Amino acid sequence: MSDSAVKGPASYFPSIEKKYGRPVEEWKQLVRDSPLTRHMELVAWLKTEHGIGHGHANAIVAHTLAESRGQ
Numbered sequence: 001m002s003d004s005a006v007k008g009p010a011s012y013f014p015s016i017e018k019k020y021g022r023p024v025e026e027w028k029q030l031v032r033d034s035p036l037t038r039h040m041e042l043v044a045w046l047k048t049e050h051g052i053g054h055g056h057a058n059a060i061v062a063h064t065l066a067e068s069r070g071q
Helices: 008-020 024-033 039-050 054-068
Strands: none
Touching: 008 024, 008 054, 024 039, 024 054, 039 054
16 A cells, blocks of 8 residues: 555545535535534434435544644
């Protein structure tokens, strides 16, 4: 495996875009625009309101929250 391989939550992004037909940036914007702030609340919201699977929802939320914290 090369050092340039995508790791962490972002490694899910290609399959998220393929499965749900929307760019990851749109999903991340939905998370940023949501009045919810807690990780698992946002995961549950993506699952129930948008039909995203748990792993994919978790990856979107984790990456978005990490970005907002500057990580």
